[in-house]
Amino acid sequence: MSTVELRTDAEPGTPPASAPGSGAGSGPAVRGWTRPAPTARERRNDVLLGLGMAVAGVFGTELARGGSPVHVSLGIGGVEPYVLSAAVALPLCFRRRWPIPVLLAVAVLFIVNGQRATFAFSGNLVTQSTMFMAVYAAVAWARDRRVMKAAVGLVFVAMFGWLTLNFVKALQANTLAGPNHGLFSPYVSNVMIALSLNVLYFFGAYFWGRTAWATARQRFELEQQATELAAQQEANARRAVIDERLRISRELHDVVAHHISSIGIQAGGARRVMDADPAAAKNALNVIEDSSRSAVNEMRQLLGMLRAADPDLDVGTPDPKAPQAGADRLPALIAEANGLGLEVGFHQIGAPAELPKTVSVSVYRIAQEALSNVRKHSTARSAHLTLRYLGDAVELEVLDDGRPKHAPVGSRLGHVGIRERVALLGGESEIGPRPVGGFRVRVRIPLKSPIGVAGD
Numbered sequence: 001m002s003t004v005e006l007r008t009d010a011e012p013g014t015p016p017a018s019a020p021g022s023g024a025g026s027g028p029a030v031r032g033w034t035r036p037a038p039t040a041r042e043r044r045n046d047v048l049l050g051l052g053m054a055v056a057g058v059f060g061t062e063l064a065r066g067g068s069p070v071h072v073s074l075g076i077g078g079v080e081p082y083v084l085s086a087a088v089a090l091p092l093c094f095r096r097r098w099p100i101p102v103l104l105a106v107a108v109l110f111i112v113n114g115q116r117a118t119f120a121f122s123g124n125l126v127t128q129s130t131m132f133m134a135v136y137a138a139v140a141w142a143r144d145r146r147v148m149k150a151a152v153g154l155v156f157v158a159m160f161g162w163l164t165l166n167f168v169k170a171l172q173a174n175t176l177a178g179p180n181h182g183l184f185s186p187y188v189s190n191v192m193i194a195l196s197l198n199v200l201y202f203f204g205a206y207f208w209g210r211t212a213w214a215t216a217r218q219r220f221e222l223e224q225q226a227t228e229l230a231a232q233q234e235a236n237a238r239r240a241v242i243d244e245r246l247r248i249s250r251e252l253h254d255v256v257a258h259h260i261s262s263i264g265i266q267a268g269g270a271r272r273v274m275d276a277d278p279a280a281a282k283n284a285l286n287v288i289e290d291s292s293r294s295a296v297n298e299m300r301q302l303l304g305m306l307r308a309a310d311p312d313l314d315v316g317t318p319d320p321k322a323p324q325a326g327a328d329r330l331p332a333l334i335a336e337a338n339g340l341g342l343e344v345g346f347h348q349i350g351a352p353a354e355l356p357k358t359v360s361v362s363v364y365r366i367a368q369e370a371l372s373n374v375r376k377h378s379t380a381r382s383a384h385l386t387l388r389y390l391g392d393a394v395e396l397e398v399l400d401d402g403r404p405k406h407a408p409v410g411s412r413l414g415h416v417g418i419r420e421r422v423a424l425l426g427g428e429s430e431i432g433p434r435p436v437g438g439f440r441v442r443v444r445i446p447l448k449s450p451i452g453v454a455g456d
Helices: 003-009 040-067 080-087 090-094 099-116 118-122 125-141 145-173 186-273 278-309 327-339 357-377 413-424
Strands: 343-349 382-389 393-400 428-433 439-446
Touching (some): 040 080, 040 125, 080 099, 099 118, 099 125, 125 186, 145 186, 327 357, 327 382, 357 382, 357 413, 357 439, 413 428, 413 439
Antiparallel strands (some): 393 439, 428 439
16 A cells, blocks of 8 residues: 555544544424424535536546556456545435435445545545535434434444554555654554544544534424414414403493383383373383483494404495494483483592593493393392592592392393403492392493503
8 A cells, every 4th residue: 555545545544433523403303393204405506516526536547647657457348436526425316305315325435436536536626525525414313313323323433443444554564654753653643633624524524514403403493483473473363352252242241231111111111101101101111212322322333343454344324423332421410310210329539530432432332231230130220330530540440238129130241341341441340239239240440451541
């Protein structure tokens, strides 16, 4: 074995086989992730790379032949070095599609090239690069990480064994002798240089490939997190729509319960006095007419809120002259209740303040629901409504002194709606019998709600 052959053989040297298995991120697919197969474009690029490397390898072999200071053998048919230099690069056409078979094929052809075409192997950078690229591709693209580590370890052991064998042959033939003697002998110096170069060569390919694999995994995780975040945002948006619809459903319940109750009472009264007092019956029918129109108009106002989110929803336009529900309309609500036969007193405490729209509407609806319940489910003939402005909150209290009717109890959805409405505004509610008799509905709503009703 010549000195040139030995020194170029040092390139494929390798560290121990156990080393590749170390290091975080190189084990089995973390969190079950497997790198996706290469795209069609990536496969086409690999084919072009392999073919280009094969052509460059043949050209490099010719340059190495012309630059050799000694006569070189062209082997079988006078073309063996050219064929081997092309063959070692061709497997790279499939380096990302089948990374493990490509690594093993390149390793075998790499050693054959070094043994059969020494001049072409030592002077051809293209041939030296193929092994680096095969190791990198295997570590970066292998989807079975255990098989990858086994294959890389096997290749490293083979390369290291081949390098050791060449060192032994060089020592026996004394081909590494030299005239200069420094701190180490020429043989030891050459061995240390060869091992250092091979450590950088193979470990560089391995860690570069592992970095590429980890980067691809991190990119996948970021994309997955972005997808999950988008799904959460969509779910939050759906939840906001559901909450708004629940609020509107409570509004509709209050409107329908109040007006239908009023219509029922007036219709019953009109039926009883129709013959004896036609004027009273006519007045009751007028109340029914006004109440039904108010109910329809208020329902259109509420459903109009849905139209803003769904332009395709066909909702009639409410009467623009009709007053909006709010705390300032409590006197009108009390007057309406008095007209239905329930005597209602009203007392306001504190300086009136401008309430946020949601709070104002809620105060009105709660009072409307409470008075409707007194008429439908209590024997009370009178009730009292108190509105308190407390600076940082507003408090509404509706009291009556009656007893529950023996008629079937209602659905109690009105009480549920009041509690949910007050809870949504960050307030507190107290609904139930009074110790001294009668029934009480008391709610306290902060003017600076946690959900930011002031912005409504």
